[in-house]
Structures are given as C-alpha cells and as structure tokens.
Amino acid sequence: LNNNPARYIITLSGTLRSPKMEFHPPFLMLMPVPLGVETEAVVTIIPQDFLRDSQIRVKLPELELADGTRTCPFSVEFPEGKNIVLSSDVTTNELTCRISFSSSKPMSFLGEMLFIDQEENRLLEQQIIVFSPYTHTWHCTPLIKKL
Numbered sequence: 473l474n475n476n477p478a479r480y481i482i483t484l485s486g487t488l489r490s491p492k493m494e495f496h497p498p499f500l501m502l503m504p505v506p507l508g509v510e511t512e513a514v515v516t517i518i519p520q521d522f523l524r525d526s527q528i529r530v531k532l533p534e535l536e537l538a539d540g541t542r543t544c545p546f547s548v549e550f551p552e553g554k555n556i557v558l559s560s561d562v563t564t565n566e567l568t569c570r571i572s573f574s575s576s577k578p579m580s581f582l583g584e585m586l587f588i589d590q591e592e593n594r595l596l597e598q599q600i601i602v603f604s605p606y607t608h609t610w611h612c613t614p615l616i617k618k619l
Contacts, residue, residue: 531586
C-alpha cells in the first residue's frame with residue numbers, strides 16, 4: 473500500500489450459516505375422520521439462523537386419486553402471520569401454523585409439505601415433516617336379530 477513493498481497477510485475465518493427451521497412436533501399424524509369432516513393440527517415453527525426478515529410460504533402436495541383426478545385436501549393457515557421478524561438481539565419470532573385436511577373421497581398420504589422462505593430456500597431440507605392423514609369411509613350395517 474502507498475508504494476510500500478511490505479506484504480500483508482490477512483486471515484479470515486467464519487462460519488457458514490444457512491437459514492433453517494425447527495418444527496414442533498417434528499412429525500405430524502392427523503387423526504382419521506369420516507369423509508367430508510375436517511381434521512387439523514397445530515405446528516410451532518422456530519426459525520433459526522436468519523440474517524434478515526423474511527416471509528414463509530407453503531407448497532402443498534397435490535394428490536392423485538384412484539380415478540385419476542388431482543386434489544389438494546390440505547389447507548394451511550398462519551393465525552399470527554407468516555412473517556419472520558428479527559429482533560434487535562438477532563433472535564426470531566416463533567410461528568404458529570394450523571394444518572387442516574378434509575376430503576370427500578377416501579385417501580391416505582405420507583409425504584412432505586415444503587416450507588419456503590422469500591429467497592426460495594426450501595427450509596424443509598433440515599427438518600422433514602411427514603403428514604399421514606387417513607380418511608376412511610364409515611359404513612353402518614344394521615344387524616337384525618330374530619328373536
């Protein structure tokens with residue numbers, strides 16, 4: 473620098489941090505319900521290692537039924553909002569996510585819902601959530617007993 477031939481060695485070190493989320497509970501199993509009846513569960517999402525505010529969106533799975541039609545029996549709601557907000561001490565707020573399932577046709581599903589932030593990071597790569605709703609048709613068969 474300034475025509476000084478002395479060499480400067482600069483050593484840099486750091487830790488690579490990538491945004492991720494922790495889910496409580498880490499797995500979710502929705503209760504079996506009769507056709508057309510909604511079942512739901514609440515998941516707490518804890519964002520980690522975010523460097524800036526962000527917003528979460530959810531990619532819901534589309535299921536193919538036995539007759540070939542495609543449907544999405546899930547709905548997701550964030551009752552307190554889906555914004556990740558960093559506080560002055562660089563911690564983030566927890567998010568509450570309400571997941572619902574309802575179907576007029578019998579089906580079961582074992583798979584993933586993708587939670588994606590504003591920068592298109594698929595945050596599910598760190599924590600896998602498995603949803604296993606099973607909807608059954610309930611049949612009542614009258615039993616007639618002769619006396």
